[in-house]
Amino acid sequence: MLSEKNIGRVLSAVLAASTALNLGGCSSSPASSTGGNSSGGASNGGASSSEQAPASSNTENPTPAEVSYPLDTNAKFTFALETETQVTSMYTGLSDTPFGQALMEQTGVDVEYQYLLDSSAFSLLFASGDLPDIIQFKFKDKYAGGVEQAIMDKVIVPINDYLTTAAPDYYRVVTSNETWHKAVRTSKGDYYGFAFILGGDDGFLQVTNGAVIRDDWCRELGIDLPETPSEVYNMLKLFKEKKGATAPFSYPNLFENGYFTSWAGIPYAEWYKIDEKVGYGAYTPEMKEVYLYLNKLYSEGLIDPNYATLNTDTYRSNFMNGVSGMQFRNLAGGIATYIETMRATDPDWSCTGGPYLVADDKKGTKPMSGQRKESVNSGFSVITSACKDVETAVKFLNYGYTDAGHLLYNFGIEDVSYEMKDNKPIYTEEVTKNPEGLGMQYALAKYCRAWGSGPFIQDIGYGEQYNFRLPEQKTAVENWANTDADKHFLQYANISSANAAEYANIMSEVKTYVEEMQIKFVTGQVSIEEEYDNYMNTLKNMNIEKAIAFYQEALDEFNSR
């Protein structure tokens, strides 16, 4: 035992050295870490590989250590994550679900999950200093000062020293893709935790949201799905006049995903990049056109008059009851749920995703932007300074990136929630047509994590079977994905911890102000023609340009990694 450990140490030192060398010359293929390994299949999300997880660690072999599961340990960890009603409505915690039981059995690690209500609960948790062993949280976006600050605050313990010894599968996965490898490290090169990665190369898992439109109405009215702002205007007008929709567009956030801004040359209403230059959509002269356009829609009653106070239940029921005919929504909770609910009584009811918009005179060109998710989700599972056995915790979190773990996290338990057909895991009817009448997401929540997030790679097979159940969903994704979003979507860049406090201060004011002014401009409480210059000046006085410079710095830093 002792000698094994020593050999392990020597090995890790050698590997650390070779890793360091590789970091310098970018991460195309760190030979020492992938050489001799046969289970690279996990990295492309194709869980078709039916190989077992490597049986046992062989310390004689000059390849990185393999971790064998279940681990021989008595470790018990606490694991905090944000509340998931999909789980908590049925179980007291994740550890009671069949997934939690299976994970415990397969890894040999006892985990107690703590659900925290929202990010303010996390805020209190960090402020209290009484940390659990593992936290799954969007540190990059939501922790004051970002990831680096969290490391300095000793909330996060970087796992650099354990990567090759205790997390060889994770290491193999992240080094297999250059972008992923950049995104899982801080600017100082620290590997700070285990990422939730959206697998698949074609980007389909990254596109889930967009404009959802009643295409059955469009067909009856003899119009195509709109591609330009004036077509949207005409369509909404027809919905109102011919279809009796009293609030044709009913959704609280008009500026989501750049739908209403991209035609004016602004990819997103918030952060975006054009030719690697950072911009803030609400602080551009072109935004005036967008406000004027939306104000026109609003004043003609085409946007829900109460859009600012809408809650989820209301805009969902508005859409299903024909009060509205357009909103922003996603594939599963939106299109699929609506269609499955409504077709029970009205077989002709339909909706699908409409393309993003281009300017009236540019019809037929590719839209500038659209919704995108970062393929490395910012929700990382990290190990905290409270954890006494970091190595075992790392091994536990590494499990999701092994082949067996990949199947468990994405598909659940074989012959219960999925079956292997032609080497492909296919969800069983227990999940797709749950006998207890659970929706697919809730049924999935019992057996796996693919619907949510966690330390693993989301499999494209999940997306195919969950997001593309219906032809309308396929149409939607094709429409939504057909954009230049990759060039304009600002992802991964981290505001450096030195600038973080000032950046947070500026943006807190800017966001509140912009949000309010947008409502006032759209509803016409404030004249856009008279006040727009004032609005731009106020933003300037709030130091928005400084915040843009901070973001530019962050982007440059990321690109140069």
Added chain:
Amino acid sequence: MTANTASPDKSASKDSAFRAYWRKVKIDMIKDFDAYLLVLPVIIYYLIFHYKPMYGAIIAFKNYSPAAGVMGSPWASNFGMQHFISFFSSHFFVRVIRNTLVISLTSLIVGFPAPIILALLLNEVRCDKYKRLVQTISYLPHFISTVVLCSIIVIFTKQGGLINQMLIPFGLKSGDMLGHAEYFVPVYVISGIWSSVGWGSIIYLAALTGIDQELYEAARIDGANRWQQTIHITLPGITGTIVILFILRMGSVMNVGFEKVMLLYNSGIYETADVISTYVYRRGLLDFSWSYSAAVGLFNSAINFILVVTFNKISSKVSEYSLW
């Protein structure tokens, strides 16, 4: 009580007076040790839950980081005043102060007399059954939790809601009432009166029972009508209670009920609805600027403290009533 009577001998020096005072306290403590024992839990409660946490307020002068802890965090720049300076120079500084004052002064001016009036009216009701019925009904909203209460308000005031419909003939703007900035204060204040007037009147009703009935008898013999009796006997009889409650109320002028604003407002009506406490909540708990929001909160408490002391001073000058 005994402590107050132990006034120091005028001729003696301060020091010996002090010693004499403590000697008296000591004797008193031994004599009435059971009474002191009774009060001990309360003192401990205040020390643990109200005084000990107060030291945490120093994070307002620091750049608090949870890992470094309260004492270990570095001091903020500008002699620790950085967060105060940021707040005073914030674009929203004037607005949150103004909103806090408007909401709370309106509640005070409109809301404070309401339970007094209700108590006076109830006092005049001669049918006991009816009086009790009115009291019970007016207490009820007090027992509804704020979250439920606010949901009720939101439902009743939204487009198509009961109150919204009733007010449309009087020129109400269409749409959710809480979507219009100008309706926030009325909705907030009036719903506040509705939910608290019955409960608030209890203390005045209790004070009313303490008025000597012979005074009314004498007044009636002198030919005073009901109105004159109210003005000249009832009101003076409860002035003490009113003044004390008023002073206490002044102490919370800057504390607008946080949950209620939180549950009723939306970003469209921040113009009139965003108050100090909601601002602190958003900055501190949603944006993780602990020190900044602690600074704002501390500033808020300081103003409250000054207000209580000032009004108490004024009150003890112009009337014989004061808190201490």
